[in-house]
Amino acid sequence: MRGLYWDGHWQLREDLPKPEVWAGEALLRVRLAGICGTDLEIARGYVDFQGIPGHEFVGEVVAAPDSDWLGRRVVGEINCVCGRCGPCQRRERSHCRNRTALGIRGRDGAFAEYCLLPLENLHPVPETMADTTAVFVEPLAAALAIVQDNHIRPADRVMVVGDGRLGQLVARVLRLTGCDLTVIGHHQGHLDLLARLGIATSLEKDASPAECATLVVECTGHAAGFATARRMVRPRGTIVLKSTFSDTSEIDTTDLVVNEITLRGSRCGPFRPALRLLATGLVSVADLVEAVYPLSAGLAAIDHAQRPGVRKVLLAINPPEYHADKPILAQTRLLDDSLQRDTPHG
Amino acid sequence: MRGLYWDGHWQLREDLPKPEVWAGEALLRVRLAGICGTDLEIARGYVDFQGIPGHEFVGEVVAAPDSDWLGRRVVGEINCVCGRCGPCQRRERSHCRNRTALGIRGRDGAFAEYCLLPLENLHPVPETMADTTAVFVEPLAAALAIVQDNHIRPADRVMVVGDGRLGQLVARVLRLTGCDLTVIGHHQGHLDLLARLGIATSLEKDASPAECATLVVECTGHAAGFATARRMVRPRGTIVLKSTFSDTSEIDTTDLVVNEITLRGSRCGPFRPALRLLATGLVSVADLVEAVYPLSAGLAAIDHAQRPGVRKVLLAINPPEYHADKPILAQTRLLDDSLQRDTPHG
Numbered sequence: 001m002r003g004l005y006w007d008g009h010w011q012l013r014e015d016l017p018k019p020e021v022w023a024g025e026a027l028l029r030v031r032l033a034g035i036c037g038t039d040l041e042i043a044r045g046y047v048d049f050q051g052i053p054g055h056e057f058v059g060e061v062v063a064a065p066d067s068d069w070l071g072r073r074v075v076g077e078i079n080c081v082c083g084r085c086g087p088c089q090r091r092e093r094s095h096c097r098n099r100t101a102l103g104i105r106g107r108d109g110a111f112a113e114y115c116l117l118p119l120e121n122l123h124p125v126p127e128t129m130a131d132t133t134a135v136f137v138e139p140l141a142a143a144l145a146i147v148q149d150n151h152i153r154p155a156d157r158v159m160v161v162g163d164g165r166l167g168q169l170v171a172r173v174l175r176l177t178g179c180d181l182t183v184i185g186h187h188q189g190h191l192d193l194l195a196r197l198g199i200a201t202s203l204e205k206d207a208s209p210a211e212c213a214t215l216v217v218e219c220t221g222h223a224a225g226f227a228t229a230r231r232m233v234r235p236r237g238t239i240v241l242k243s244t245f246s247d248t249s250e251i252d253t254t255d256l257v258v259n260e261i262t263l264r265g266s267r268c269g270p271f272r273p274a275l276r277l278l279a280t281g282l283v284s285v286a287d288l289v290e291a292v293y294p295l296s297a298g299l300a301a302i303d304h305a306q307r308p309g310v311r312k313v314l315l316a317i318n319p320p321e322y323h324a325d326k327p328i329l330a331q332t333r334l335l336d337d338s339l340q341r342d343t344p345h346g
Numbered sequence: 347m348r349g350l351y352w353d354g355h356w357q358l359r360e361d362l363p364k365p366e367v368w369a370g371e372a373l374l375r376v377r378l379a380g381i382c383g384t385d386l387e388i389a390r391g392y393v394d395f396q397g398i399p400g401h402e403f404v405g406e407v408v409a410a411p412d413s414d415w416l417g418r419r420v421v422g423e424i425n426c427v428c429g430r431c432g433p434c435q436r437r438e439r440s441h442c443r444n445r446t447a448l449g450i451r452g453r454d455g456a457f458a459e460y461c462l463l464p465l466e467n468l469h470p471v472p473e474t475m476a477d478t479t480a481v482f483v484e485p486l487a488a489a490l491a492i493v494q495d496n497h498i499r500p501a502d503r504v505m506v507v508g509d510g511r512l513g514q515l516v517a518r519v520l521r522l523t524g525c526d527l528t529v530i531g532h533h534q535g536h537l538d539l540l541a542r543l544g545i546a547t548s549l550e551k552d553a554s555p556a557e558c559a560t561l562v563v564e565c566t567g568h569a570a571g572f573a574t575a576r577r578m579v580r581p582r583g584t585i586v587l588k589s590t591f592s593d594t595s596e597i598d599t600t601d602l603v604v605n606e607i608t609l610r611g612s613r614c615g616p617f618r619p620a621l622r623l624l625a626t627g628l629v630s631v632a633d634l635v636e637a638v639y640p641l642s643a644g645l646a647a648i649d650h651a652q653r654p655g656v657r658k659v660l661l662a663i664n665p666p667e668y669h670a671d672k673p674i675l676a677q678t679r680l681l682d683d684s685l686q687r688d689t690p691h692g
Contacts, residue, residue, distance in 0.1 A: 092581060092582055095580075095581035145606075149606075234432070234441075235438060244604075253572075257612065263610075265604070
């Protein structure tokens with residue numbers, strides 16, 4: 001089968017073996033996949049992964065141990081677990097000691113025509129939900145991890161540092177709490193998307209009052225973003241680390257103790273609430289699609305996703321069914337017109 | 347008056363001006379003061395303080411705007427606040443933006459014959475409580491901040507890294523939750539004190555299972571202690587930073603995100619529960635006194651407190667009343683016998 005492959009270099013390969021179905025797992029035909037910051041981090045050595053990346057996707061079940069699933073359009077949780085270790089028994093499955101993770105750890109991912117996931121990881125997508133919406137379930141679930149793990153009160157002052165792919169979804173989740181939310185970013189165009197939703201925004205260079213926020217979410221992946229988050233959080237406040245950054249020297253533990261700051265790392269989140277919020281339209285994502293590339297132009301898609309300040313780049317992987325999806329093509333054509341290159345399809 | 351003074355060097359001075367009483371503040375005659383890690387950190391440049399250090403004390407009110415307080419034996423909260431700023435209005439007084447802190451920030455402390463504190467900071471000491479017990483109220487309150495800010499469940503597995511002055515008090519508080527507690531340390535003698543209380547202990551070199559604890563309290567003040575804490579905490583667990591360490595390069599934020607670890611800085615805590623736990627004997631501290639020095643031997647006391655692995659060194663500051671306090675003298679004599687030097691009183 002065809003797919004994108006990483007082994008120190010990105011390659012578009014035609015000779016990848018179609019995954020073999022085995023007990024408990026479903027074979028999925030990938031329809032649409034999203035390129036995530038983590039995929040780009042893998043290529044920078046974030047984890048030691050070799051194979052097919054990709055963990056944001058929507059696909060169809062083409063083989064499964066339970067025939068009820070055949071033909072269903074699904075999204076899938078990425079952590080595949082043993083069910084027996086301590087974290088599994090505590091229902092903290094995303095921390096299973098023996099886990100594999102789709103396209104990240106010990107398991108090929110969704111940047112290919114087919115991939116495998118256990119049935120228990122799958123969630124059916126409502127019929128009325130477009131593929132371009134469903135492909136955001138996984139990153140939206142990751143954003144929901146923040147409200148899953150932190151009690152955000154309507155009267156709280158909350159800030160998001162970073163207006164990129166992750167910051168956009170985090171802000172759209174946080175606004176639902178009714179909190180006093182401000183997003184701090186570098187890209188006026190991205191901030192404008194949020195302003196249209198009624199979210200207060202500020203360019204980094206326009207100083208906001210220091211130590212004003214109960215909770216700050218760091219979504220930039222840079223040490224400078226952490227420094228901004230620290231400046232904004234008030235004593236006894238919380239900084240949620242939603243992205244990773246390699247330069248750790250900026251963290252002053254004495255400051256954390258004296259000001260009783262909490263740092264909380266946050267990763268994967270719950271899929272069902274993400275599906276509900278997208279289905280009801282409480283979270284909208286249509287304005288977050290930067291471009292849709294066919295898998296044949298996958299290397300150009302990766303290049304595009306790496307440009308500073310881009311929104312979500314998608315890979316249309318099984319075009320025959322895909323081309324019937326009107327909203328996607330309309331979106332793509334619009335993007336083609338505006339970008340004029342690097343989207344060699346129409 | 348006589349006192350210990352820090353201005354880049356420790357000095358025993360006889361010429362310090364007795365504090366002038368002013369509106370709202372009480373003049374306290376210090377009976378007994380404790381030397382804390384923070385006092386030693388001040389001398390290493392932790393904060394830019396010049397003056398009389400000392401914030402752990404028990405004293406008597408000798409002048410006060412409310413005569414009901416005259417003659418009372420008291421302990422005192424160290425943060426003196428404005429009452430008007432955001433943190434004060436949120437009742438987070440220890441984070442007052444305009445605060446002074448006894449012997450730490452903008453206010454002379456208790457290593458002298460007299461000091462000042464606002465009346466609102468004072469807590470009367472029960473008559474039956476020895477000075478050598480009451481002097482532990484402030485550090486015990488700091489240990490109680492952990493259970494004030496974290497819900498520790500009886501079925502939780504909890505670890506304390508560090509068996510020194512702070513770790514001892516933290517462990518004595520945590521055991522009251524009924525949790526499965528282990529203290530990891532370097533000093534067999536200190537661990538033995540805890541073992542006598544039924545607390546499980548382990549020398550650092552004897553490996554405990556990794557990632558076993560829901561919550562770990564870092565009490566060592568060294569980056570190596572943080573590394574141990576990280577090894578012991580399980581995914582989605584919490585590390586409470588109770589002491590500061592200057593080498594921050596060990597904190598891997600990617601690890602925090604992937605394993606969803608929470609780091610929580612913790613500083614001052616509630617005095618009233620500390621008084622209750624000492625009064626009822628639920629927390630005992632008699633075995634934590636290393637030595638009692640008169641103020642005249644204050645420089646030797648500071649030297650003693652800086653030795654590795656010592657327990658609490660106390661300064662007996664107003665000996666006339668103090669010598670009437672039988673339990674203290676008994677304790678001191680015992681210590682004199684065992685130490686045979688550096689405790690030049692009897």
